[in-house]
Amino acid sequence: MTALLAKRRHPLAAVVVMAAALAALAGLYALVSPASQASTTTATSTQVEEGRQLFLVGCSSCHGINAEGVIDDAGNVLGPSLIGVGAAAVDFQVGTGRMPMARADVQAPKKTAAYTEEQTAALAAYVASLAPGPAIPDADQFDPAQGDVARGGELYRTNCAQCHNTTGQGGALTLGKYAPKLTGVEPVHMYEAMLTGPQSMPVFSDDVLTSEDKRDIIAFLTNVQGEPNPGGVGIGRIGPVSEGLWVWLIGLGALIGVAAWLGAKSS
Amino acid sequence: MTTHSSDLEPIQAVGDPLPDPGLPPHEHRLTDTDPKAAKRVERQVAAMFGIATLASIGFLVAYVALPLDGDLNRLQLSNILLGLFLGLSLFLIGIGAIQWAKKLMPDVEMVQERHPLESSPEDQQGAIAAFEAGAEESGIGRRKLIRNSLLGAAALLPLPVVFLLGDLGPLTPPPPEVLAKTIWKKGTRVVNDVTFEPIKPSDLQVGQLVNAMPASYEELPEEAHTERLRVRASASVLLIRMERGEFTVPEGREGWDIDGILCYSKICTHVGCPISLYEQQTHNMLCPCHQSTFALAEGGKVVFGPARRSLPQLPLEVDAEGYLAAAAGFDQPVGPSYWQRLEVES
Numbered sequence: 001m002t003a004l005l006a007k008r009r010h011p012l013a014a015v016v017v018m019a020a021a022l023a024a025l026a027g028l029y030a031l032v033s034p035a036s037q038a039s040t041t042t043a044t045s046t047q048v049e050e051g052r053q054l055f056l057v058g059c060s061s062c063h064g065i066n067a068e069g070v071i072d073d074a075g076n077v078l079g080p081s082l083i084g085v086g087a088a089a090v091d092f093q094v095g096t097g098r099m100p101m102a103r104a105d106v107q108a109p110k111k112t113a114a115y116t117e118e119q120t121a122a123l124a125a126y127v128a129s130l131a132p133g134p135a136i137p138d139a140d141q142f143d144p145a146q147g148d149v150a151r152g153g154e155l156y157r158t159n160c161a162q163c164h165n166t167t168g169q170g171g172a173l174t175l176g177k178y179a180p181k182l183t184g185v186e187p188v189h190m191y192e193a194m195l196t197g198p199q200s201m202p203v204f205s206d207d208v209l210t211s212e213d214k215r216d217i218i219a220f221l222t223n224v225q226g227e228p229n230p231g232g233v234g235i236g237r238i239g240p241v242s243e244g245l246w247v248w249l250i251g252l253g254a255l256i257g258v259a260a261w262l263g264a265k266s267s
Numbered sequence: 268m269t270t271h272s273s274d275l276e277p278i279q280a281v282g283d284p285l286p287d288p289g290l291p292p293h294e295h296r297l298t299d300t301d302p303k304a305a306k307r308v309e310r311q312v313a314a315m316f317g318i319a320t321l322a323s324i325g326f327l328v329a330y331v332a333l334p335l336d337g338d339l340n341r342l343q344l345s346n347i348l349l350g351l352f353l354g355l356s357l358f359l360i361g362i363g364a365i366q367w368a369k370k371l372m373p374d375v376e377m378v379q380e381r382h383p384l385e386s387s388p389e390d391q392q393g394a395i396a397a398f399e400a401g402a403e404e405s406g407i408g409r410r411k412l413i414r415n416s417l418l419g420a421a422a423l424l425p426l427p428v429v430f431l432l433g434d435l436g437p438l439t440p441p442p443p444e445v446l447a448k449t450i451w452k453k454g455t456r457v458v459n460d461v462t463f464e465p466i467k468p469s470d471l472q473v474g475q476l477v478n479a480m481p482a483s484y485e486e487l488p489e490e491a492h493t494e495r496l497r498v499r500a501s502a503s504v505l506l507i508r509m510e511r512g513e514f515t516v517p518e519g520r521e522g523w524d525i526d527g528i529l530c531y532s533k534i535c536t537h538v539g540c541p542i543s544l545y546e547q548q549t550h551n552m553l554c555p556c557h558q559s560t561f562a563l564a565e566g567g568k569v570v571f572g573p574a575r576r577s578l579p580q581l582p583l584e585v586d587a588e589g590y591l592a593a594a595a596g597f598d599q600p601v602g603p604s605y606w607q608r609l610e611v612e613s
Contacts, residue, residue, distance in 0.1 A: 154461050155461050155462075158460050158461050158478050159460075159461075159476075159478055159543075162541075162542070162543045162544050162555055163544050171555075173544065173546055173553060174546065174549070174551060174553055174558075174560060174571070177546065179544075197472075197474045197475070197547055199548065200546040200547060200548055200549070201547065202474055202475060202476030202507070202545050202547040203472045203473070203474040203475040203476070203547065204475070204476070205470060205471065205472045205475055207467075207469070207470035207471075208459060208464075208466060208470050208471065208475065208477050209459075210462075213462065227339075228339045228340045228342075228343045229343055233347075258362075261365075262365060266296050266298075266369040266370055266374075267296060267297060
């Protein structure tokens with residue numbers, strides 16, 4: 001132990017520690033990743049059954065006993081049919097915590113996921129077993145490192161920026177609905193959202209916006225999140241609106257305050 | 268009139284109903300009466316000036332300690348620190364000076380009487396005499412040739428400026444059909460924007476949105492920038508797909524959709540912003556500029572906002588190779604109103 005301590009300032013010490021950490025991480029990944037791969041690609045019948053049980057308890061009150069959807073007497077859709085929405089829709093909605101909803105509202109907000117990854121996979125397997133639908137994408141399809149950031153930016157500005165803002169800060173829609181912020185969203189969830197069109201968002205199917213296009217968009221979003229603010233404070237990065245608001249309200253407000261203080265008689 | 272003139276005579280006030288109250292009694296400041304308070308303010312002002320000095324030194328330190336080497340994170344930190352220190356220094360000197368003036372400098376009320384702005388009669392006479400003497404000496408009254416040519420030169424001087432205004436836009440407006448027509452015509456393929464891939468009806472799912480362009484846009488030469496921009500600003504379209512029965516087909520537009528795939532102009536009819544904030548559940552298309560909302564399930568009619576005309580719809584067909592194409596051009600001018608729009612429509 002003391003020998004080890006004595007060597008801790010050796011020039012190669014950092015390299016050794018880094019190598020050990022990487023090896024440990026790789027070992028962990030190897031332990032975890034085959035399991036999750038299996039759960040997303042080949043759904044076992046026990047997994048489907050487990051998903052069905054979870055569905056009956058947590059989802060069926062709004063989506064119906066057989067996921068056929070529930071429409072009340074007044075014609076309001078309490079929960080849409082989930083037949084044919086596919087595993088990707090379930091993984092997105094449950095994985096980002098949007099489902100189950102806390103209460104009936106115009107929009108389901110992103111929140112802490114209520115189900116574990118295993119349970120989410122079981123639910124996805126159950127819903128996918130009802131009818132064919134979009135599957136959860138492979139890791140390769142949404143790996144930001146493999147995407148073309150510049151091309152992704154062009155696609156993003158044409159297809160996404162009008163609602164989600166040019167740097168993914170989100171924006172308002174009608175009647176209390178909104179396009180959510182895209183910062184801190186998992187790449188897999190970005191892919192699934194484009195693929196399935198959750199809530200107000202339209203669908204961007206793989207036939208029109210190809211898998212490669214989506215990966216480029218994800219690469220752009222990941223890249224733009226890591227960009228520093230050379231001007232100092234980002235103020236939400238929503239551009240001239242927040243900057244103008246800052247100048248007009250806070251900047252001019254302070255100037256008026258100083259002017260009033262200047263003119264006030266000293267006590 | 269004369270009989271009533273006596274009624275209009277002003278009534279002379281007897282005495283002054285609102286006498287001049289004069290100046291309020293002078294109240295001394297706390298710092299005038301209490302030496303301790305004065306000392307405290309003195310320390311405050313000195314502290315502000317002292318911190319301002321430190322901030323200036325901080326600026327220099329930050330400038331030296333953070334050399335810019337192209338690292339954006341360092342640039343960000345440098346910007347913040349330089350701005351903060353310089354701003355703090357200026358701000359503290361400013362408010363220190365104000366505090367000093369308000370609390371410690373002599374508190375004597377000064378009264379400055381107003382006087383008429385007019386100059387004295389002697390000054391006025393002198394100015395007029397000088398002007399007349401100058402006019403006489405220059406001979407502007409006698410030498411008519413010089414006077415008239417100067418008038419001519421001065422009168423024409425603004426003309427070059429007026430003529431330059433002509434460069435702001437075309438002197439003759441373009442013929443009405445230039446604005447009325449887009450490059451869409453029968454058989455023009457609808458292709459994806461950015462990638463310019465053609466689209467099959469089966470590629471679109473219910474709830475889909477595609478930002479699309481006419482295939483003929485891509486064929487325009489790269490160097491025809493103005494033409495490309497003009498086409499982009501007029502011929503951009505949106506494809507959406509709805510379930511049959513989710514949308515109504517206005518009279519005269521039967522067969523314009525392909526299995527629930529509808530094509531609308533992307534240019535707002537209010538002031539021409541590109542719109543594609545599409546809510547797939549309500550089928551509303553929202554314009555980000557002024558919140559005009561178009562119901563795409565009801566022929567693109569306006570349901571909210573300042574726009575007054577429905578979003579023009581493009582009739583679709585499937586061409587021989589199975590790709591989506593326009594069945595005809597737009598049946599009306601797209602985008603915002605313009606002067607000759609009525610001529611085109613009539």
